[in-house]
Amino acid sequence: MKGTAILFQEQKVTFIEDVDHSIYEEIKEQCGCEDCNCKLEDKIVNFGSVSPVFWHEDEVDWDYGY
Template identity: 80%
Template sequence: MKGTAILFQENDKVTVIENVEHSVFEEIKAQCGCEHCNCKLENKLIDFGSVSPVFWHEDEVDWDYGY
């Protein structure tokens, strides 16, 4: 199942990752509160820094709707 992961980072940034497997979201969620939240996207290891909280939205976000 693919969807959109929404990550709130310590530096007040919000990162939205679209079209990701739910397993990747679970991997990120398991690292919430850690200093370095890492996951592999498109064969690259990405470090998002400190992330908390994270949310999952099944499917894609309709940006025209005003999320």
């Protein structure tokens, strides 16, 4: 299942589209840690501190708003 992970960080919100639910679960387990990271497109990405994180199944329709 693919969807969009929505990460809330100190000064920004990050949307990661078209990711497997397992990536979301990996990030969710690290919520509240100083260095939240995961592997995206064969690269380790460090998002820093993330809390909370949400999941939206499928892609976000940016023209409609959700």
